[in-house]
Amino acid sequence: MNTVCVVGASLAGLLTARALRSQGYGGRLVVIGEEPHRPYDRPPLSKDFLKGAIGEADLALEGEDEEPGIEWRLGVAATRLDATARRLTLSDGTSLAADGVVIATGASARTLPGTEGLAGVHTLRTLDDARALRADLGTARRLVVIGGGFIGAEVAATARELGLDVTLVESGPAPLAGVIGLTMAQALAGLHEQRGVRLVRGVQVTEVTGADRADGVRLSDGTHLPTDVVVAGIGAVPNIAWLRGSGLELGDGVLCDEGGGTSVPGVVAVGDCAAWWDPARGSHHRIEHWTGARQRSVVAAASLLSGGTARPEPARPAYFWSDQFDVKIQFIGHARDADTVTVEEGDPAGGSFLAVYRRGDRPVAVLGVNQVRLFTRWRRHLETAPVQAG
Amino acid sequence: MIPACPLASLPRGEALRLDVDPPIAVFHTDDGEIFAIDDTCTHQDASLADGWLEGCEVECPLHASRFDLRTGQVDAPPAKRPVRTHEVVVEDDTIYVVPSDAPPNLPPGVTLKGQA
Numbered sequence: 295m296n297t298v299c300v301v302g303a304s305l306a307g308l309l310t311a312r313a314l315r316s317q318g319y320g321g322r323l324v325v326i327g328e329e330p331h332r333p334y335d336r337p338p339l340s341k342d343f344l345k346g347a348i349g350e351a352d353l354a355l356e357g358e359d360e361e362p363g364i365e366w367r368l369g370v371a372a373t374r375l376d377a378t379a380r381r382l383t384l385s386d387g388t389s390l391a392a393d394g395v396v397i398a399t400g401a402s403a404r405t406l407p408g409t410e411g412l413a414g415v416h417t418l419r420t421l422d423d424a425r426a427l428r429a430d431l432g433t434a435r436r437l438v439v440i441g442g443g444f445i446g447a448e449v450a451a452t453a454r455e456l457g458l459d460v461t462l463v464e465s466g467p468a469p470l471a472g473v474i475g476l477t478m479a480q481a482l483a484g485l486h487e488q489r490g491v492r493l494v495r496g497v498q499v500t501e502v503t504g505a506d507r508a509d510g511v512r513l514s515d516g517t518h519l520p521t522d523v524v525v526a527g528i529g530a531v532p533n534i535a536w537l538r539g540s541g542l543e544l545g546d547g548v549l550c551d552e553g554g555g556t557s558v559p560g561v562v563a564v565g566d567c568a569a570w571w572d573p574a575r576g577s578h579h580r581i582e583h584w585t586g587a588r589q590r591s592v593v594a595a596a597s598l599l600s601g602g603t604a605r606p607e608p609a610r611p612a613y614f615w616s617d618q619f620d621v622k623i624q625f626i627g628h629a630r631d632a633d634t635v636t637v638e639e640g641d642p643a644g645g646s647f648l649a650v651y652r653r654g655d656r657p658v659a660v661l662g663v664n665q666v667r668l669f670t671r672w673r674r675h676l677e678t679a680p681v682q683a684g
Numbered sequence: 685m686i687p688a689c690p691l692a693s694l695p696r697g698e699a700l701r702l703d704v705d706p707p708i709a710v711f712h713t714d715d716g717e718i719f720a721i722d723d724t725c726t727h728q729d730a731s732l733a734d735g736w737l738e739g740c741e742v743e744c745p746l747h748a749s750r751f752d753l754r755t756g757q758v759d760a761p762p763a764k765r766p767v768r769t770h771e772v773v774v775e776d777d778t779i780y781v782v783p784s785d786a787p788p789n790l791p792p793g794v795t796l797k798g799q800a
Contacts, residue, residue, distance in 0.1 A: 354764070615747065
Protein backbone atom coordinates (compact mmCIF):
# COMPACT_ATOMS: atom_id res chain seq x y z
CA MET A 295 0.00 0.00 0.00
CA ASN A 296 1.38 3.37 -1.03
CA THR A 297 -1.48 5.72 -0.15
CA VAL A 298 -4.06 5.44 2.61
CA CYS A 299 -6.76 8.04 2.89
CA VAL A 300 -8.63 8.51 6.16
CA VAL A 301 -11.92 10.35 5.71
CA GLY A 302 -12.74 12.01 9.02
CA ALA A 303 -10.41 13.93 11.34
CA SER A 304 -11.91 13.29 14.74
CA LEU A 305 -11.08 10.64 17.36
CA ALA A 306 -11.63 7.54 15.21
CA GLY A 307 -9.80 9.01 12.20
CA LEU A 308 -6.82 10.25 14.18
CA LEU A 309 -6.44 7.05 16.18
CA THR A 310 -6.73 4.86 13.09
CA ALA A 311 -4.07 6.97 11.35
CA ARG A 312 -1.84 6.61 14.38
CA ALA A 313 -2.49 2.88 14.58
CA LEU A 314 -1.55 2.49 10.91
CA ARG A 315 1.81 4.09 11.67
CA SER A 316 2.42 2.09 14.84
CA GLN A 317 1.55 -1.11 12.96
CA GLY A 318 4.28 -0.35 10.42
CA TYR A 319 2.56 1.45 7.57
CA GLY A 320 5.15 3.82 6.06
CA GLY A 321 3.40 5.14 2.96
CA ARG A 322 1.52 8.34 2.24
CA LEU A 323 -1.20 9.01 4.81
CA VAL A 324 -3.85 11.63 4.05
CA VAL A 325 -6.50 12.66 6.58
CA ILE A 326 -9.50 14.58 5.27
CA GLY A 327 -11.63 16.59 7.71
CA GLU A 328 -14.77 18.55 6.93
CA GLU A 329 -14.30 20.80 9.96
CA PRO A 330 -11.40 23.27 9.72
CA HIS A 331 -10.03 22.18 13.12
CA ARG A 332 -7.28 19.73 14.01
CA PRO A 333 -8.67 16.71 15.92
CA TYR A 334 -10.26 17.70 19.21
CA ASP A 335 -11.94 15.92 22.08
CA ARG A 336 -15.74 16.15 22.02
CA PRO A 337 -16.83 14.91 25.47
CA PRO A 338 -15.82 18.16 27.26
CA LEU A 339 -17.95 20.24 24.86
CA SER A 340 -21.05 19.66 26.99
CA LYS A 341 -19.19 19.85 30.30
CA ASP A 342 -15.95 21.68 31.18
CA PHE A 343 -15.68 23.54 27.89
CA LEU A 344 -19.29 24.72 27.98
CA LYS A 345 -18.80 25.77 31.58
CA GLY A 346 -15.68 27.75 30.68
CA ALA A 347 -13.42 25.67 32.94
CA ILE A 348 -11.16 24.71 30.03
CA GLY A 349 -10.29 26.40 26.75
CA GLU A 350 -9.99 25.34 23.14
CA ALA A 351 -6.30 24.47 23.40
CA ASP A 352 -7.17 21.95 26.12
CA LEU A 353 -9.39 20.06 23.67
CA ALA A 354 -6.55 19.11 21.29
CA LEU A 355 -6.17 15.36 20.86
CA GLU A 356 -2.64 15.57 19.49
CA GLY A 357 0.37 15.97 21.70
CA GLU A 358 2.79 18.85 21.16
CA ASP A 359 5.63 16.76 19.82
CA GLU A 360 3.52 14.38 17.80
CA GLU A 361 4.68 13.70 14.25
CA PRO A 362 3.02 10.69 12.69
CA GLY A 363 3.58 12.01 9.16
CA ILE A 364 0.04 12.89 8.28
CA GLU A 365 -0.96 15.04 5.30
CA TRP A 366 -3.94 17.02 6.60
CA ARG A 367 -6.71 18.20 4.28
CA LEU A 368 -8.95 20.16 6.64
CA GLY A 369 -12.04 22.21 5.86
CA VAL A 370 -12.73 19.90 2.92
CA ALA A 371 -15.46 17.27 2.81
CA ALA A 372 -15.42 14.05 0.86
CA THR A 373 -18.48 14.17 -1.34
CA ARG A 374 -18.25 10.89 -3.22
CA LEU A 375 -16.48 7.55 -3.11
CA ASP A 376 -16.02 5.01 -5.86
CA ALA A 377 -15.26 2.12 -3.53
CA THR A 378 -13.93 -0.43 -6.01
CA ALA A 379 -11.57 2.13 -7.58
CA ARG A 380 -10.95 3.63 -4.10
CA ARG A 381 -11.26 7.10 -5.59
CA LEU A 382 -12.56 10.00 -3.51
CA THR A 383 -14.09 13.22 -4.77
CA LEU A 384 -13.67 16.22 -2.48
CA SER A 385 -15.76 19.35 -1.97
CA ASP A 386 -13.03 21.57 -3.43
CA GLY A 387 -13.42 19.76 -6.75
CA THR A 388 -10.25 17.69 -6.49
CA SER A 389 -10.09 13.92 -6.33
CA LEU A 390 -7.78 11.50 -4.66
CA ALA A 391 -7.00 7.86 -5.41
CA ALA A 392 -5.87 5.60 -2.59
CA ASP A 393 -4.87 1.99 -2.04
CA GLY A 394 -6.68 1.93 1.26
CA VAL A 395 -9.60 4.01 2.55
CA VAL A 396 -10.68 4.48 6.16
CA ILE A 397 -14.19 5.89 6.60
CA ALA A 398 -14.49 7.74 9.89
CA THR A 399 -16.98 10.49 9.10
CA GLY A 400 -18.81 10.22 12.41
CA ALA A 401 -22.36 11.29 13.04
CA SER A 402 -24.34 14.52 13.04
CA ALA A 403 -26.73 15.78 15.66
CA ARG A 404 -30.36 15.16 14.77
CA THR A 405 -32.20 18.47 14.50
CA LEU A 406 -35.74 19.39 15.53
CA PRO A 407 -37.95 19.62 12.45
CA GLY A 408 -39.39 23.08 11.94
CA THR A 409 -36.67 24.98 13.82
CA GLU A 410 -34.46 25.73 10.84
CA GLY A 411 -33.60 29.41 10.79
CA LEU A 412 -34.84 30.00 14.33
CA ALA A 413 -32.14 31.65 16.45
CA GLY A 414 -31.58 30.34 19.96
CA VAL A 415 -32.13 26.69 19.04
CA HIS A 416 -28.99 24.60 19.36
CA THR A 417 -27.63 21.13 18.90
CA LEU A 418 -24.25 20.17 20.32
CA ARG A 419 -21.82 18.03 18.43
CA THR A 420 -18.95 20.17 17.17
CA LEU A 421 -16.62 22.82 18.52
CA ASP A 422 -18.47 25.45 16.53
CA ASP A 423 -21.76 24.27 18.08
CA ALA A 424 -20.24 24.57 21.54
CA ARG A 425 -18.86 28.05 20.87
CA ALA A 426 -22.29 29.22 19.73
CA LEU A 427 -24.11 27.64 22.67
CA ARG A 428 -21.61 29.00 25.17
CA ALA A 429 -22.10 32.50 23.79
CA ASP A 430 -25.89 32.18 23.89
CA LEU A 431 -25.98 30.80 27.44
CA GLY A 432 -23.83 33.72 28.55
CA THR A 433 -26.70 36.15 28.07
CA ALA A 434 -29.63 33.82 28.80
CA ARG A 435 -31.66 33.34 31.97
CA ARG A 436 -33.73 30.30 31.01
CA LEU A 437 -32.88 27.10 29.13
CA VAL A 438 -35.10 24.27 27.92
CA VAL A 439 -33.30 21.06 27.04
CA ILE A 440 -35.16 18.62 24.84
CA GLY A 441 -34.06 15.02 25.29
CA GLY A 442 -32.71 13.26 28.35
CA GLY A 443 -29.81 11.37 26.80
CA PHE A 444 -26.20 12.10 27.65
CA ILE A 445 -25.96 15.40 25.82
CA GLY A 446 -29.25 16.63 27.25
CA ALA A 447 -28.48 15.61 30.83
CA GLU A 448 -24.95 17.03 30.68
CA VAL A 449 -25.98 20.34 29.13
CA ALA A 450 -28.78 20.69 31.70
CA ALA A 451 -26.32 20.11 34.53
CA THR A 452 -23.73 22.52 33.12
CA ALA A 453 -26.28 25.27 32.51
CA ARG A 454 -27.62 24.84 36.04
CA GLU A 455 -24.08 25.22 37.36
CA LEU A 456 -23.83 28.41 35.30
CA GLY A 457 -26.87 29.67 37.19
CA LEU A 458 -29.55 29.30 34.54
CA ASP A 459 -33.13 28.29 35.16
CA VAL A 460 -33.18 24.85 33.49
CA THR A 461 -36.02 22.59 32.38
CA LEU A 462 -35.27 19.17 30.90
CA VAL A 463 -38.02 17.64 28.76
CA GLU A 464 -37.81 13.87 28.35
CA SER A 465 -40.37 11.92 26.34
CA GLY A 466 -39.67 8.74 28.32
CA PRO A 467 -40.08 8.05 32.05
CA ALA A 468 -36.61 9.32 33.10
CA PRO A 469 -33.40 10.66 31.57
CA LEU A 470 -30.93 7.92 30.48
CA ALA A 471 -33.58 5.20 30.96
CA GLY A 472 -32.72 3.79 27.54
CA VAL A 473 -29.12 3.03 28.48
CA ILE A 474 -29.04 2.40 32.23
CA GLY A 475 -32.52 0.96 32.68
CA LEU A 476 -35.57 2.49 34.35
CA THR A 477 -34.80 1.67 38.00
CA MET A 478 -31.42 3.35 38.06
CA ALA A 479 -32.55 6.16 35.76
CA GLN A 480 -35.24 7.03 38.31
CA ALA A 481 -32.54 7.15 40.99
CA LEU A 482 -30.36 9.47 38.92
CA ALA A 483 -33.30 11.72 38.06
CA GLY A 484 -33.32 12.67 41.73
CA LEU A 485 -29.76 13.96 41.42
CA HIS A 486 -30.92 16.48 38.84
CA GLU A 487 -34.01 17.53 40.74
CA GLN A 488 -32.08 17.99 43.97
CA ARG A 489 -29.74 20.34 42.14
CA GLY A 490 -32.54 22.44 40.75
CA VAL A 491 -33.17 21.07 37.26
CA ARG A 492 -36.91 20.90 36.56
CA LEU A 493 -37.70 17.54 34.93
CA VAL A 494 -40.71 17.17 32.69
CA ARG A 495 -41.23 13.54 31.77
CA GLY A 496 -43.45 11.50 29.50
CA VAL A 497 -44.39 14.32 27.13
CA GLN A 498 -43.45 15.20 23.58
CA VAL A 499 -42.40 18.55 22.25
CA THR A 500 -44.87 19.73 19.63
CA GLU A 501 -43.41 23.10 18.72
CA VAL A 502 -40.67 25.60 19.42
CA THR A 503 -42.36 29.00 19.48
CA GLY A 504 -40.92 32.34 18.42
CA ALA A 505 -40.70 34.48 15.29
CA ASP A 506 -37.00 34.95 14.50
CA ARG A 507 -35.75 33.72 17.83
CA ALA A 508 -37.06 30.91 20.02
CA ASP A 509 -39.11 32.17 22.98
CA GLY A 510 -40.66 28.96 24.24
CA VAL A 511 -41.38 25.27 23.85
CA ARG A 512 -44.87 23.84 23.56
CA LEU A 513 -45.54 20.33 24.87
CA SER A 514 -48.02 17.66 23.88
CA ASP A 515 -50.05 18.27 27.07
CA GLY A 516 -50.53 21.88 26.04
CA THR A 517 -47.98 23.38 28.45
CA HIS A 518 -45.90 26.27 27.13
CA LEU A 519 -42.44 26.66 28.64
CA PRO A 520 -41.08 30.16 28.05
CA THR A 521 -37.33 30.16 27.47
CA ASP A 522 -34.37 32.12 26.08
CA VAL A 523 -32.43 29.17 24.66
CA VAL A 524 -33.37 25.67 23.48
CA VAL A 525 -30.98 22.73 23.19
CA ALA A 526 -32.10 19.63 21.31
CA GLY A 527 -30.26 16.51 22.40
CA ILE A 528 -32.24 14.01 20.42
CA GLY A 529 -29.62 11.68 19.06
CA ALA A 530 -27.29 11.49 16.12
CA VAL A 531 -27.41 10.13 12.61
CA PRO A 532 -24.39 8.56 10.91
CA ASN A 533 -22.72 10.65 8.21
CA ILE A 534 -23.11 8.21 5.35
CA ALA A 535 -25.30 10.08 2.85
CA TRP A 536 -22.19 10.85 0.79
CA LEU A 537 -21.60 7.11 0.36
CA ARG A 538 -24.85 6.36 -1.49
CA GLY A 539 -23.88 4.85 -4.83
CA SER A 540 -20.32 4.20 -3.65
CA GLY A 541 -20.72 0.42 -3.80
CA LEU A 542 -20.52 0.03 -0.02
CA GLU A 543 -23.32 -1.74 1.81
CA LEU A 544 -25.09 0.73 4.06
CA GLY A 545 -27.64 0.30 6.84
CA ASP A 546 -27.73 2.30 10.06
CA GLY A 547 -24.11 3.15 9.31
CA VAL A 548 -21.54 1.57 7.01
CA LEU A 549 -22.03 -2.18 7.39
CA CYS A 550 -18.80 -3.86 8.49
CA ASP A 551 -17.57 -7.25 9.61
CA GLU A 552 -16.25 -7.72 13.14
CA GLY A 553 -12.89 -6.23 12.14
CA GLY A 554 -14.22 -3.08 10.50
CA GLY A 555 -13.94 -4.39 6.93
CA THR A 556 -16.68 -3.11 4.63
CA SER A 557 -18.28 -4.98 1.74
CA VAL A 558 -15.47 -3.75 -0.54
CA PRO A 559 -11.81 -4.84 -0.10
CA GLY A 560 -9.40 -2.08 0.89
CA VAL A 561 -12.10 -0.01 2.58
CA VAL A 562 -12.69 -0.09 6.34
CA ALA A 563 -15.00 2.01 8.53
CA VAL A 564 -14.70 2.93 12.20
CA GLY A 565 -16.29 5.18 14.80
CA ASP A 566 -19.82 6.56 14.99
CA CYS A 567 -20.48 6.10 11.24
CA ALA A 568 -19.72 2.37 11.26
CA ALA A 569 -22.04 -0.51 12.16
CA TRP A 570 -19.77 -3.45 12.97
CA TRP A 571 -21.01 -7.01 13.05
CA ASP A 572 -21.45 -8.20 16.62
CA PRO A 573 -21.19 -12.00 16.65
CA ALA A 574 -22.65 -12.24 20.16
CA ARG A 575 -25.82 -10.43 19.08
CA GLY A 576 -25.92 -11.65 15.52
CA SER A 577 -26.49 -8.17 14.15
CA HIS A 578 -24.75 -5.00 13.04
CA HIS A 579 -24.80 -2.07 15.34
CA ARG A 580 -23.16 1.26 15.85
CA ILE A 581 -21.26 2.08 19.03
CA GLU A 582 -21.44 5.80 19.66
CA HIS A 583 -19.10 5.83 22.63
CA TRP A 584 -15.65 7.35 22.84
CA THR A 585 -14.07 4.12 24.06
CA GLY A 586 -15.62 2.21 21.17
CA ALA A 587 -13.78 4.41 18.67
CA ARG A 588 -10.60 4.02 20.65
CA GLN A 589 -10.66 0.25 20.79
CA ARG A 590 -11.87 -0.27 17.25
CA SER A 591 -9.39 2.07 15.55
CA VAL A 592 -6.56 -0.36 16.30
CA VAL A 593 -8.60 -3.26 14.92
CA ALA A 594 -9.62 -1.35 11.79
CA ALA A 595 -6.00 -0.45 11.03
CA ALA A 596 -4.95 -4.09 11.37
CA SER A 597 -7.80 -5.20 9.11
CA LEU A 598 -6.81 -2.71 6.43
CA LEU A 599 -3.09 -3.54 6.50
CA SER A 600 -3.66 -7.31 6.51
CA GLY A 601 -6.25 -7.25 3.75
CA GLY A 602 -8.86 -8.52 6.19
CA THR A 603 -6.95 -11.57 7.42
CA ALA A 604 -6.08 -10.14 10.86
CA ARG A 605 -8.23 -11.79 13.49
CA PRO A 606 -9.60 -9.17 15.84
CA GLU A 607 -9.68 -9.76 19.57
CA PRO A 608 -13.21 -10.22 20.88
CA ALA A 609 -14.85 -6.86 21.43
CA ARG A 610 -14.79 -5.54 24.97
CA PRO A 611 -18.11 -4.55 26.48
CA ALA A 612 -19.04 -0.93 25.85
CA TYR A 613 -17.75 1.43 28.57
CA PHE A 614 -18.82 5.04 28.90
CA TRP A 615 -18.83 7.86 31.38
CA SER A 616 -20.75 11.03 32.00
CA ASP A 617 -20.07 13.94 34.34
CA GLN A 618 -23.15 15.75 35.61
CA PHE A 619 -22.76 18.32 38.38
CA ASP A 620 -20.35 16.82 40.91
CA VAL A 621 -21.42 13.32 39.91
CA LYS A 622 -19.22 10.91 37.95
CA ILE A 623 -21.37 8.32 36.22
CA GLN A 624 -19.64 5.25 34.77
CA PHE A 625 -21.30 2.37 33.00
CA ILE A 626 -20.16 -0.83 31.34
CA GLY A 627 -22.15 -3.51 29.54
CA HIS A 628 -25.76 -3.63 28.38
CA ALA A 629 -28.59 -2.96 30.81
CA ARG A 630 -31.09 -4.55 28.46
CA ASP A 631 -29.44 -7.95 28.89
CA ALA A 632 -30.20 -7.94 32.63
CA ASP A 633 -33.17 -9.29 34.50
CA THR A 634 -32.18 -7.91 37.89
CA VAL A 635 -30.30 -4.89 39.18
CA THR A 636 -29.07 -4.53 42.75
CA VAL A 637 -27.31 -1.74 44.58
CA GLU A 638 -24.20 -3.34 46.06
CA GLU A 639 -22.47 -0.33 47.57
CA GLY A 640 -23.66 3.02 48.85
CA ASP A 641 -27.13 4.47 48.50
CA PRO A 642 -28.74 6.16 45.48
CA ALA A 643 -30.26 8.76 47.80
CA GLY A 644 -26.78 9.61 49.05
CA GLY A 645 -25.36 10.31 45.60
CA SER A 646 -22.70 7.61 45.70
CA PHE A 647 -23.47 4.02 44.81
CA LEU A 648 -22.63 1.05 42.63
CA ALA A 649 -25.25 -1.19 41.02
CA VAL A 650 -24.72 -4.55 39.35
CA TYR A 651 -27.02 -5.78 36.59
CA ARG A 652 -27.34 -9.54 36.27
CA ARG A 653 -28.86 -12.10 34.00
CA GLY A 654 -29.40 -15.02 36.31
CA ASP A 655 -26.23 -15.06 38.40
CA ARG A 656 -24.02 -13.55 35.73
CA PRO A 657 -23.09 -9.83 35.86
CA VAL A 658 -23.83 -8.22 32.48
CA ALA A 659 -23.50 -4.52 33.33
CA VAL A 660 -22.34 -2.25 36.14
CA LEU A 661 -23.27 1.33 36.99
CA GLY A 662 -20.98 3.42 39.19
CA VAL A 663 -22.01 6.79 40.58
CA ASN A 664 -19.11 8.50 42.36
CA GLN A 665 -17.60 5.06 42.95
CA VAL A 666 -14.51 5.29 40.77
CA ARG A 667 -12.27 2.81 42.57
CA LEU A 668 -14.85 0.09 43.00
CA PHE A 669 -16.16 0.59 39.47
CA THR A 670 -12.66 0.01 38.07
CA ARG A 671 -12.55 -3.39 39.79
CA TRP A 672 -15.89 -4.34 38.29
CA ARG A 673 -14.92 -3.04 34.87
CA ARG A 674 -11.82 -5.18 34.96
CA HIS A 675 -13.94 -8.17 35.93
CA LEU A 676 -16.36 -7.63 33.03
CA GLU A 677 -13.68 -6.82 30.47
CA THR A 678 -11.50 -9.82 31.21
CA ALA A 679 -14.51 -12.16 31.10
CA PRO A 680 -16.46 -10.57 28.23
CA VAL A 681 -20.21 -10.63 28.59
CA GLN A 682 -22.20 -12.65 26.10
CA ALA A 683 -25.46 -11.33 24.89
CA GLY A 684 -28.43 -13.34 26.02
CA MET B 685 12.42 11.45 51.19
CA ILE B 686 8.82 10.75 52.23
CA PRO B 687 7.97 7.54 54.12
CA ALA B 688 5.04 5.94 52.27
CA CYS B 689 4.20 2.78 54.19
CA PRO B 690 5.65 -0.50 55.46
CA LEU B 691 6.41 -2.78 52.52
CA ALA B 692 4.15 -5.47 53.99
CA SER B 693 1.10 -3.20 53.93
CA LEU B 694 1.19 -2.72 50.14
CA PRO B 695 0.58 -6.15 48.54
CA ARG B 696 1.36 -6.86 44.89
CA GLY B 697 -1.30 -5.49 42.56
CA GLU B 698 -2.23 -2.73 44.99
CA ALA B 699 -1.77 1.03 45.03
CA LEU B 700 -1.55 3.68 47.70
CA ARG B 701 -2.20 7.41 47.52
CA LEU B 702 0.04 9.75 49.50
CA ASP B 703 -1.80 12.89 50.52
CA VAL B 704 1.01 15.31 49.67
CA ASP B 705 0.70 18.28 47.31
CA PRO B 706 0.21 17.22 44.56
CA PRO B 707 -0.74 13.69 45.67
CA ILE B 708 1.56 10.79 44.76
CA ALA B 709 0.47 7.24 43.86
CA VAL B 710 2.67 4.29 44.81
CA PHE B 711 2.15 1.01 42.95
CA HIS B 712 3.35 -2.50 43.75
CA THR B 713 3.21 -4.45 40.50
CA ASP B 714 2.38 -8.13 40.16
CA ASP B 715 6.06 -8.69 39.33
CA GLY B 716 7.09 -7.19 42.65
CA GLU B 717 8.41 -3.83 41.47
CA ILE B 718 7.46 -0.59 43.18
CA PHE B 719 6.89 2.69 41.35
CA ALA B 720 5.72 6.18 42.28
CA ILE B 721 4.08 8.74 39.99
CA ASP B 722 1.90 11.79 40.46
CA ASP B 723 -1.55 10.52 41.40
CA THR B 724 -3.55 12.96 39.26
CA CYS B 725 -4.19 12.05 35.61
CA THR B 726 -2.74 14.71 33.29
CA HIS B 727 -6.06 14.94 31.42
CA GLN B 728 -8.63 15.49 34.15
CA ASP B 729 -8.87 15.30 37.92
CA ALA B 730 -8.82 11.53 38.51
CA SER B 731 -6.80 9.47 40.97
CA LEU B 732 -4.49 7.03 39.20
CA ALA B 733 -4.24 5.02 42.42
CA ASP B 734 -7.88 4.10 41.72
CA GLY B 735 -6.89 2.93 38.24
CA TRP B 736 -6.31 -0.44 36.65
CA LEU B 737 -2.77 -1.73 37.23
CA GLU B 738 -1.51 -4.12 34.58
CA GLY B 739 2.15 -4.99 34.22
CA CYS B 740 4.11 -1.73 34.41
CA GLU B 741 1.15 0.39 33.31
CA VAL B 742 -1.78 1.99 35.03
CA GLU B 743 -4.98 2.84 33.20
CA CYS B 744 -6.79 5.97 34.32
CA PRO B 745 -10.05 4.93 36.02
CA LEU B 746 -12.13 7.49 34.14
CA HIS B 747 -11.07 7.72 30.50
CA ALA B 748 -8.67 4.83 30.04
CA SER B 749 -5.43 6.57 29.01
CA ARG B 750 -2.54 4.32 30.10
CA PHE B 751 0.60 5.59 31.78
CA ASP B 752 3.91 3.73 31.88
CA LEU B 753 4.97 3.62 35.54
CA ARG B 754 8.66 3.55 34.56
CA THR B 755 8.69 6.59 32.27
CA GLY B 756 5.38 8.35 32.87
CA GLN B 757 4.61 8.24 29.12
CA VAL B 758 0.98 8.00 28.02
CA ASP B 759 -0.25 5.67 25.27
CA ALA B 760 -3.37 7.35 23.84
CA PRO B 761 -5.86 10.19 24.34
CA PRO B 762 -7.56 11.78 26.07
CA ALA B 763 -4.39 12.37 28.12
CA LYS B 764 -1.52 13.68 26.00
CA ARG B 765 1.15 14.73 28.49
CA PRO B 766 3.26 12.30 30.54
CA VAL B 767 2.77 12.01 34.27
CA ARG B 768 5.71 12.90 36.53
CA THR B 769 7.62 9.96 38.01
CA HIS B 770 9.33 9.78 41.39
CA GLU B 771 12.18 7.68 42.71
CA VAL B 772 11.31 4.87 45.15
CA VAL B 773 13.62 3.62 47.89
CA VAL B 774 12.91 0.55 50.02
CA GLU B 775 14.88 0.52 53.26
CA ASP B 776 14.32 -1.54 56.40
CA ASP B 777 11.06 -2.92 54.95
CA THR B 778 9.67 0.58 54.47
CA ILE B 779 8.78 2.23 51.16
CA TYR B 780 10.05 5.78 50.70
CA VAL B 781 9.41 8.21 47.84
CA VAL B 782 11.94 10.79 46.71
CA PRO B 783 9.76 13.53 45.16
CA SER B 784 10.88 14.77 41.76
CA ASP B 785 12.16 18.31 41.27
CA ALA B 786 10.50 18.51 37.85
CA PRO B 787 7.30 20.55 37.49
CA PRO B 788 4.14 18.40 37.60
CA ASN B 789 1.84 18.02 34.57
CA LEU B 790 -1.44 18.72 36.31
CA PRO B 791 -4.68 18.76 34.30
CA PRO B 792 -6.44 22.03 33.42
CA GLY B 793 -8.26 23.45 36.41
CA VAL B 794 -6.14 21.60 39.01
CA THR B 795 -3.54 23.63 40.86
CA LEU B 796 -1.19 23.04 43.76
CA LYS B 797 -2.92 23.79 47.04
CA GLY B 798 -0.37 26.48 47.84
CA GLN B 799 -1.36 28.29 44.62
CA ALA B 800 -5.11 27.69 44.65
